[in-house]
Amino acid sequence: MQPQQKNRQERSILKDKLSWLWSEYSVIIAFLIIFIAASFMSPRFLDINNQMNILMQVSIIGIIALGMTVVMLSGGIDLSVGSVLALVGVIAVIALNATGSIIAAVLTAFIVGSFAGLLNGLMVAKGRIASFIATLGMMAAARSIALYIANGGSISGEVSGFSAIANSEFLMIDYPIIIFIIMTVFVYLLMHKTRFGRYVYAIGSNEKAAMLSGIRVDRVKIGVYSLTGLLVSVAATIETSRLNSISSSSSGVSYELDAIAAVIIGGTRMTGGRGKIIGTFFGVLILGILNNMMNLMNVSPHLQGFVKGLIIIVAVVFQKRE
Amino acid sequence: MSNDWIVEMKDIEKSFNRIPVLKKVTLQVKKGEIHALLGENGAGKSTLMNILGGVHLADKGFIMVDGEKVAITTPKESQQLGISFIHQELNVVGDLRIYENMFLGSELRNKLGILKVEEMCRQTKDILAKLGVRLDPKEYVRNLDTSYKQLIEIARALLHRSRIIIMDEPTTALAEHEVERLFSFMTKLRETGVSIIYISHKLKEIKAICDRYTVLRDGEWVATGSLKETELDQITNMMVGRSVSEERFVQEHSFGDTILEVKDLGCEGEFRDINFVVRRGEIVGFTGLAGDGRTELIETLFGYRRKSTGEIKVNGKQVKINHPKHALKAGLGLVPKDRKENAIIKDLNVIHNLTLSSMSHFEQAGFIQEKREKSRFSYYRDKLNIKLHDPTVTIDKLSGGNQQKVVIAKWLEVGPDVLIFDNPTQGIDVGAKREVYQHIIDLAAEGKAIIILSSEAPEIMKVCHYIHVMYQGEITASINGDKATEDLIMRYATGSKREGGKGGKYRNAATAKE
Ligand SMILES: Nc1ncnc2c1ncn2[C@@H]1O[C@H](COP(=O)(O)OP(=O)(O)OP(=O)(O)O)[C@@H](O)[C@H]1O
Ligand SMILES: [Mg+2]
Numbered sequence: 001m002q003p004q005q006k007n008r009q010e011r012s013i014l015k016d017k018l019s020w021l022w023s024e025y026s027v028i029i030a031f032l033i034i035f036i037a038a039s040f041m042s043p044r045f046l047d048i049n050n051q052m053n054i055l056m057q058v059s060i061i062g063i064i065a066l067g068m069t070v071v072m073l074s075g076g077i078d079l080s081v082g083s084v085l086a087l088v089g090v091i092a093v094i095a096l097n098a099t100g101s102i103i104a105a106v107l108t109a110f111i112v113g114s115f116a117g118l119l120n121g122l123m124v125a126k127g128r129i130a131s132f133i134a135t136l137g138m139m140a141a142a143r144s145i146a147l148y149i150a151n152g153g154s155i156s157g158e159v160s161g162f163s164a165i166a167n168s169e170f171l172m173i174d175y176p177i178i179i180f181i182i183m184t185v186f187v188y189l190l191m192h193k194t195r196f197g198r199y200v201y202a203i204g205s206n207e208k209a210a211m212l213s214g215i216r217v218d219r220v221k222i223g224v225y226s227l228t229g230l231l232v233s234v235a236a237t238i239e240t241s242r243l244n245s246i247s248s249s250s251s252g253v254s255y256e257l258d259a260i261a262a263v264i265i266g267g268t269r270m271t272g273g274r275g276k277i278i279g280t281f282f283g284v285l286i287l288g289i290l291n292n293m294m295n296l297m298n299v300s301p302h303l304q305g306f307v308k309g310l311i312i313i314v315a316v317v318f319q320k321r322e
Numbered sequence: 323m324s325n326d327w328i329v330e331m332k333d334i335e336k337s338f339n340r341i342p343v344l345k346k347v348t349l350q351v352k353k354g355e356i357h358a359l360l361g362e363n364g365a366g367k368s369t370l371m372n373i374l375g376g377v378h379l380a381d382k383g384f385i386m387v388d389g390e391k392v393a394i395t396t397p398k399e400s401q402q403l404g405i406s407f408i409h410q411e412l413n414v415v416g417d418l419r420i421y422e423n424m425f426l427g428s429e430l431r432n433k434l435g436i437l438k439v440e441e442m443c444r445q446t447k448d449i450l451a452k453l454g455v456r457l458d459p460k461e462y463v464r465n466l467d468t469s470y471k472q473l474i475e476i477a478r479a480l481l482h483r484s485r486i487i488i489m490d491e492p493t494t495a496l497a498e499h500e501v502e503r504l505f506s507f508m509t510k511l512r513e514t515g516v517s518i519i520y521i522s523h524k525l526k527e528i529k530a531i532c533d534r535y536t537v538l539r540d541g542e543w544v545a546t547g548s549l550k551e552t553e554l555d556q557i558t559n560m561m562v563g564r565s566v567s568e569e570r571f572v573q574e575h576s577f578g579d580t581i582l583e584v585k586d587l588g589c590e591g592e593f594r595d596i597n598f599v600v601r602r603g604e605i606v607g608f609t610g611l612a613g614d615g616r617t618e619l620i621e622t623l624f625g626y627r628r629k630s631t632g633e634i635k636v637n638g639k640q641v642k643i644n645h646p647k648h649a650l651k652a653g654l655g656l657v658p659k660d661r662k663e664n665a666i667i668k669d670l671n672v673i674h675n676l677t678l679s680s681m682s683h684f685e686q687a688g689f690i691q692e693k694r695e696k697s698r699f700s701y702y703r704d705k706l707n708i709k710l711h712d713p714t715v716t717i718d719k720l721s722g723g724n725q726q727k728v729v730i731a732k733w734l735e736v737g738p739d740v741l742i743f744d745n746p747t748q749g750i751d752v753g754a755k756r757e758v759y760q761h762i763i764d765l766a767a768e769g770k771a772i773i774i775l776s777s778e779a780p781e782i783m784k785v786c787h788y789i790h791v792m793y794q795g796e797i798t799a800s801i802n803g804d805k806a807t808e809d810l811i812m813r814y815a816t817g818s819k820r821e822g823g824k825g826g827k828y829r830n831a832a833t834a835k836e
Contacts, residue, residue: 189689193689193690194688194689194690195681195682195685195688195690198670198674198678198681198690201667201670201674202667202678204669205667205668205669205670206666206667206668206669208663208664209663209664209665209666209667210667210678211626211645211646212624212646212656212664212665213646213667213679213732214646214647214649214650214679214736215646215647215678216645216647273667273668273669274669
């Protein structure tokens with residue numbers, strides 16, 4: 001009797017531990033499983049060049065997804081990220097060609113990006129428009145302005161050195177990867193170690209209580225969308241620099257979907273208040289590996305969307321169970 | 323054996339994260355009785371009921387309903403056994419209409435599967451009328467006052483014609499007359515053979531309505547008995563392990579300068595012509611019945627609503643308060659009523675809830691110092707006697723009363739000159755109630771100005787130096803604390819001291835529909 005009971009107790013302790021591990025780190029565990037599965041399925045997967053390739057490919061979406069996480073934690077959503085990326089790219093290249101200065105181009109990008117974000121924030125916080133609607137409007141408007149400025153086509157940079165931003169490496173690691181990691185650390189610190197982050201979580205969880213706690217809810221929200229705009233402009237700079245050109249019609253198309261997918265796979269709740277930056281980081285990696293595997297295994301690109309869709313739905317179902 | 327028991331819970335054990343919350347608890351409820359489940363905050367009352375309601379699974383022990391052993395693993399199974407559960411925290415969906423909330427998950431349909439809206443509305447109306455409320459069943463729930471939301475929750479449980487109804491602190495958000503109606507309804511239910519398990523910290527209610535009781539302490543069964551044969555004093559003793567005095571608190575009257583001065587404050591449709599002052603060391607109470615406008619008044623003072631007339635002076639200087647942040651800066655603090663909706667952030671952990679309004683106390687070079695937060699929490703945990711095992715769990719894991727203490731601690735940490743408590747003892751046990759009021763008095767003694775809002779006159783009479791009675795948006799009387807009697811307060815609160823009491827234009831939206 002005695003040892004049996006002890007045994008049962010130990011088992012329940014183990015169960016407790018496992019369920020805790022799963023609830024806290026389910027994304028990381030899912031990532032490990034997918035990673036191991038991928039390395040068995042394709043020998044080329046583990047190749048260091050392929051690994052770098054994956055990271056390189058996810059860096060742009062990754063940076064955007066960081067911003068998206070913050071917006072979604074606050075209880076909103078930003079559909080305009082892809083269009084704003086194109087708009088930022090177009091204006092930055094024009095600034096680059098006009099001034100000949102890379103710094104001026106990058107600064108312009110930051111200003112345009114944060115300004116678009118600021119407008120989103122004002123619409124949501126002051127105009128009390130649902131974020132879905134406000135950013136949908138911005139999505140259409142930003143794309144339209146980009147098309148108008150670039151006459152529907154692409155613009156290329158004419159200053160040598162600009163393309164170095166995305167095409168150089170440091171200790172064998174490409175700059176975009178380094179920027180992505182730095183941004184992840186930055187947003188992580190912001191969300192988990194500063195007052196701003198605390199406020200964002202509070203607002204996403206219970207806006208009225210947050211306000212009665214003396215939080216300037218509207219200002220925080222404006223900050224949230226501006227930050228996302230800024231991160232989008234970082235992504236835009238990399239995107240533009242990579243090919244030394246930007247297309248007003250096709251750059252950034254459906255980036256918002258990939259970013260939202262990464263955030264949801266990463267375990268952030270659609271209605272706000274719950275989620276982690278680290279989760280998004282691994283969510284981005286999971287998406288990257290899946291894309292990479294499908295390429296390595298010659299899955300038709302037309303089917304890749306299907307697989308992605310499936311993954312998102314599975315991720316959400318798992319979340320719901322908790 | 324005996325078919326006397328409609329519900330028997332035997333030797334129930336339950337742990338959360340290996341911490342035992344219930345230890346071999348037994349509860350037996352007779353057919354057609356109202357059974358009080360009593361105990362301090364965190365004693366395990368809600369957890370025990372959650373097991374009966376299928377929300378949690380017991381680790382050990384078994385449940386018998388009507389003499390048969392049953393397995394309850396989901397809320398649905400519990401419902402099918404004829405058990406209805408009115409939860410401690412409100413569970414209504416704001417974006418649905420009243421009748422949709424009432425029939426959520428059990429909608430009435432005709433043969434073609436089309437919703438019988440009119441029929442549902444009719445039944446909704448009937449049952450609400452029995453509780454003494456007249457509301458349009460098609461009204462959206464989010465537009466209602468908390469007390470109406472609570473009544474809808476109660477009505478929903480009654481609708482299902484259950485044999486057993488669990489009521490976990492159903493009256494914390496109700497006004498006195500609503501409580502009375504609920505009680506007369508419960509008595510009728512009892513006559514038809516329905517059993518009710520009733521949880522409350524208001525012992526007066528218990529004495530008035532319940533037949534038998536079971537007391538839990540720290541997750542253990544302590545006693546079961548008949549209320550007719552037991553004095554309330556004894557019960558308190560069993561709950562807290564000591565007796566709690568019921569006298570008026572002793573206070574010396576030495577007030578300092580005026581801190582807060584409110585002049586001719588008004589808000590269209592809610593209240594008007596409000597004048598009062600609060601001095602250092604003074605405790606001022608506001609009381610009245612539902613719809614008296616006192617909560618609106620305080621929300622306006624605190625910058626959550628816009629005022630339409632009047633001015634506010636803090637420390638002699640006129641201040642403009644258009645946002646709670648301004649109020650905070652001016653030196654006001656507010657512990658709001660209706661914890662779940664207004665006060666707690668349920669996705670943040672306990673410590674983060676505590677520090678939310680005073681982040682600057684914990685920052686260094688822009689970064690939050692978690693160590694400092696933690697040590698501050700330990701301080702309040704001891705000071706307010708907050709019972710919990712792990713402060714890094716989200717706050718909704720705490721028992722209701724302990725959540726309230728965390729909210730109070732949150733404002734103590736801010737340290738404002740004027741502290742406003744709206745219904746501060748909502749869901750707090752008898753022992754802790756006394757503690758909370760003692761803290762409030764200590765705060766006043768430290769030179770803070772205190773405002774307390776409560777619908778329970780006897781409670782604020784015990785602590786307030788000065789009491790303002792409100793009726794339909796106006797202050798109808800201002801009484802000295804030691805001269806106040808319950809009777810006097812009631813007369814002003816019901817407006818019976820005024821001519822043509824009915825038809826005042828400052829009432830809240832829901833009652834205005836009557
Ligand atoms: N889901 C949970 N996870 C962890 N601990 C929990 C959970 N639910 C309850 N507890 C703990 O169990 C204990 C009993 O809580 P319970 O809510 O049953 O108390 P209660 O008697 O209803 O108190 P109150 O009068 O304050 O509502 C508390 O210490 C609480 O922190
Ligand atoms: Mg409880």
